[in-house]
Amino acid sequence: APGGARLVSKGQKGWRYLDTGKAPSKEWTGTDFDDSKWKVGQAPLGYGEDDVVTELSYGDDEEQKFPAAYFRLKFNVEDPAAARLYAGRIRVDDSAVVYLNGKEIKRLRMGEVEIEAGSYSRVIAGRDSADEAELLFFGVRQGSLVKGENVFSVSVHQGHAASSDLFLDLEFFSISREEYGRLARGAQRTRSADAGRYREQRKVEVKDPADFSKSQEKPLFSGPQPGEKLPSFKATGIRGETEDKELDAIAAAAGKPQLLIFQDDNRVGFRGIYGISGALAKIVEKSEKGLSVQVVFLGDDATELSSILKRIASRLPEVITLGISREGREGPGSYGL
Missing domain, CATH: 3.40.30 (Glutaredoxin)
Structure with missing residues (x-):
């Protein structure tokens, strides 16, 4: 696996999650939010995939599944200045918005739209494509972290009500500038995180x-x-x-x-x-x-x-x-x- 010090591992235990179909309060991404009443589980979390460890609820109707599920994970950083760069990789189905200590840091297949609890992303990770299998890369500067307790918050959104599966797993680590550049270039070559199942984003001329x-x-x-x-x-x-x-x-x-x-x-x-x-x-x-x-x-x-x-x-x-x-x-x- 890439990176130096491992701060969050794949298959991490201790994820808090809300799978009731209702959205949490607007403060849910913050470090002071009380998530003690949320359920606790180990990643990968979701449903409809063979390697899910913690299975979530999608409601009573398979054709009208909950639009989103919400996740929080607290982790400790002894010295944020010990590395100049940090990076993460996330496997998600279908779409997600990632927050660190209350601030949005990454959107995956969501586009620049207002995030609403009752709406679907309308973008689907292809079951037979690499989008579900490959962890998508994102970078974080040291200034986004604090000494002591930090919090990842992730909202995972379904592409549509009849979507067959939902999935979340995330890892986070310190990284050298050279390796950061290599991973970033690799991510740009293979896909855009906002492009869904398509491997490249290009401008095309639409002819009549x-x-x-x-x-x-x-x-x-x-x-x-x-x-x-x-x-x-x-x-x-x-x-x-x-x-x-x-x-x-x-x-x-x-x-x-x-x-x-x-x-x-x-x-x-x-x-x-x-x-x-x-x-x-x-x-x-x-x-x-x-x-x-x-x-x-x-x-x-x-x-x-x-x-x-x-x-x-x-x-x-x-x-x-x-x-x-x-x-x-x-x-x-x-x-x-």
Whole structure:
């Protein structure tokens, strides 16, 4: 493991946590906050992961889990001046805000938004990506620490109500300037902590889909090409005017350029839509000629799928039309889509 003196170890005992679904008072991150009535456990803390040591409650409804859980850990520093730099690594699912002695020092997949107890982060750590497996790096200057007792406070936020897991483990240590630079450069190369499951943040130019041209020599993808008429298929709307009614995603485009997405109903599928929903909304905004975005979920149990989607639909941009295939997972495939 990197670093010098180990101040907080992975698998640390003595974490205090609140998993009631209610937010603590505004003073909860401070050093003087009384957390004696909170539960106590050893890291990793959470649920839905095999290596969790202390299992937390998420409430009574698996599809409406608590938006956040809150954690505090007191640790001792004999001489903060003994090292010029300190660093930590944290493994978290889905998102987190880290405080040291009452001051915010790091956001992980949260973005620059006001932290509210009842809201979800809308960013999901990919189950199959390295985001959950790799500890994310953050640095701390010696001036942020005090001699004697210090306190880490962490709020861990779910990406959405039906998220399958929550996880927290953290380590903290003194570090040399050289090793700090090496770890920081490595973190920048592999990922941005605020980027969720995506490995790099880059500026991209959003082009108007109406300008796409059909090319028989080099098709853009399999199935119908730009300019070709799409076959119809049967779907049921999730919200708005088409809720519980037949949805004709092709007709709904009303002659506008259309982005049609078929998404499998597994939990990774839900995460994927959350991950790209913001980008889709921006594409619609940038499209001068208008753009219709339809997301149709494919599943064999339409009733269960509808129940889940209606609960999370309010957290997706309204410009996205949501529907469920009436013919199961294989329906659109029979139309060449």
